[in-house]
Amino acid sequence: MLRFDIPPVWSNAVRLDALTTFLISAIALAGAPYLMFLLIVQGLVRGFFRHGLCPMHRVFTRVLKKLGTAGRQENAGATMFANKLLFIASSVATVLWLTGSVMWVVPVSVLMAFSFLEAAFSFCAACWAYTLWHRLRSR
Template sequence: MLRFDVPPVWSNAARLDGLTTFIIAVIALAGFPYLVPLLIVQGLVRGFIGHYKCPSHRLYAALLEKLGKAGKKENAGAKMFANKLLFIASTVATGLYLAGSGMWIVPVTVLAVFSFLEWAFSFCVACWAYSAWYQLRGQH
C-alpha cells in the first residue's frame, strides 16, 4: 500500500538510517544494551511520525543531496512499516533487558542482521514483507 500522505524518502538516506541502526545494535550487543532505547526513539519517529521529522534522516538526506548521492526517491510506506517493526523489536528488547532476561539479545541480533542488509545491499526485509503482504491480499 503506497503512502502518498507523507513525503517520499531518498534511498541512500534510508540506507544510512540502516547503518545507524546497525551500529547501535552492534554496540549494544558488544556490551552496551542501554543504547537500545535509542532505537525505540528512531522507530517511533520514523515509523509513526515520518522520516521527514527524524533529525538523523534529515541530516543524511541533506548531506547526500548536497553531494549528489541521495539515490532515488522511494515511497515512504514500506520504510515506515520497517521502522514500526524497529520500534516494536527495540521496545521488546529493552523490556527484556530491564526484566533481567538475556533474551534481549535475540531481537537486537535480528535488528543488526536486517539493518545490515538494508545498509550493505539496499535490501529491506520488512519492506519486502510489506510488499508481499499486499500482493498476497490482492492490493497493489
C-alpha cells in the first residue's frame, strides 16, 4: 500500500542509508558486532515511525539537497517496509550474538548483500517484494 500519510523520501538519501547499513554490517562482521545496535535503532525509527525522524537520514537529505543531487522523491511505504526488515534482521543478529551463537553472521551477511544492491544499483529487494505483494493482494 502506498503511504500518502507520510512525506516522500529522496531517492539518493535512501541510497546513502543503504550504504550506511552496508558499512556498519561490514564493520560488524570484521569484529565489532555491537554496532548492530545502531541498525536496530535506525530500522526502528525509519521503519515504524518515518525517515524524517532519523538524524542520519535528515543529514543525508540536507546535504544532498544543498548539492542538488537528492534525486527524485519516492513514496516512503516500500522503504519503510525495508527498514522494518532491517529492524528484524539486526535484532535477530544482535540476540544471536548476545547469546554466543556464531549464527549472528547470517542475518548480517544478508543485510550486507541487500544493502549493497540498494546502494550500488538502486535495487531494493524488499521494496520490490512489497510492491509485488500489494499487486497480488489487490487482484
